[in-house]
Amino acid sequence: MAAVVVPLFLAALAALSGPVLAHGGLNNYTVGETWYRGYDPNTPAADQVGQSWMVQRPWASIDPIFSVDDKHIACNDPGSPPTSYIPIQAGENITAVYWYWLHPVGPMTAWLASCGDGDCSAVDVNEVEWFKIWEAGLLEGPNLAEGLWYQKAFQNWDGSPDLWPVTIPASLKPGKYIIRHEILSIHIENKPQFYPECAHLEISGAGSAFPPKEYMKKFPGAYKADDPSIRINVYGSEDTMNYTIPGGPVWDG
Numbered sequence: 001m002a003a004v005v006v007p008l009f010l011a012a013l014a015a016l017s018g019p020v021l022a023h024g025g026l027n028n029y030t031v032g033e034t035w036y037r038g039y040d041p042n043t044p045a046a047d048q049v050g051q052s053w054m055v056q057r058p059w060a061s062i063d064p065i066f067s068v069d070d071k072h073i074a075c076n077d078p079g080s081p082p083t084s085y086i087p088i089q090a091g092e093n094i095t096a097v098y099w100y101w102l103h104p105v106g107p108m109t110a111w112l113a114s115c116g117d118g119d120c121s122a123v124d125v126n127e128v129e130w131f132k133i134w135e136a137g138l139l140e141g142p143n144l145a146e147g148l149w150y151q152k153a154f155q156n157w158d159g160s161p162d163l164w165p166v167t168i169p170a171s172l173k174p175g176k177y178i179i180r181h182e183i184l185s186i187h188i189e190n191k192p193q194f195y196p197e198c199a200h201l202e203i204s205g206a207g208s209a210f211p212p213k214e215y216m217k218k219f220p221g222a223y224k225a226d227d228p229s230i231r232i233n234v235y236g237s238e239d240t241m242n243y244t245i246p247g248g249p250v251w252d253g
């Protein structure tokens, strides 16, 4: 979205196949060697939605969500439930696969919500309680605008996809969960962009842990529009490294 696109990025984008405009999104997931196909906004929805292999909630476009109060901040738009679950053991990694990602500034977070005893297709993603299991922000300086963020560090410009591994907490109680990956891009001053995508997980394991109430958030609800980490001008005069990733603490089991 009106990104600061340098020529190197354009060259790399031109080398990719398919209609590529800007932004990006989470297209596939891997667990170990197994690939799970997610939604592709460049393929007709009718060929994907309702298919038996679909594990991801559909996202109609690569465009961001701009408001913390938009109900689609939970699982994007339309975010309707998929048919399948990704099987994974607590303690294993799930890797989110982005075919490309081009924004460089802002934090990334991963969240889980339990679907209780029922099916994840029956839950309201705006009502379930989400807890953060992973986050990464600024990795090195000199400051917010010029420093290296994970969002930039995870990008590959050699034609291979951008891989984002997240560990499912080993002690987590098994069950059906929704995983929510979010990239928050803050490269445009005071105009945050949220890129959330959700998939359904069937988590196995022998654990019994579950995070306490203080970790639980709702989307919308987890973020405030005037949070200094969300409504931010990273090009502001202050030469600072301090950045608090929004959404509260990480629960890692």
Ligand SMILES: *[C@@H]1O[C@H](CO)[C@@H](O)[C@H](O)[C@H]1NC(C)=O
Binding pocket: 027, 028, 035, 036, 037, 038, 039, 040
């Ligand atoms: C990964 O995602 C792309 C785009 O959505 C899709 O065309 C492809 O089939 C997926 N790859 C695998 C191995 O599932």
Ligand SMILES: *[C@@H]1O[C@H](CO)[C@@H](O)[C@H](O)[C@H]1NC(C)=O
Binding pocket: 093, 165, 166, 167
């Ligand atoms: C598993 O995910 C963690 C958390 O992101 C990461 O540090 C680790 O390198 C990953 N391991 C593998 C084998 O990808």
Ligand SMILES: *[C@@H]1O[C@H](CO)[C@@H](O)[C@H](O)[C@H]1NC(C)=O
Binding pocket: 228, 229, 232, 242, 243, 244
């Ligand atoms: C930086 O630190 C100050 C003082 O603790 C705090 O008020 C401010 O919100 C922080 N900024 C960010 C972006 O986290």
Ligand SMILES: [Cu+2]
Binding pocket: 001, 002, 003, 022, 023, 024, 103
């Ligand atoms: Cu963009």
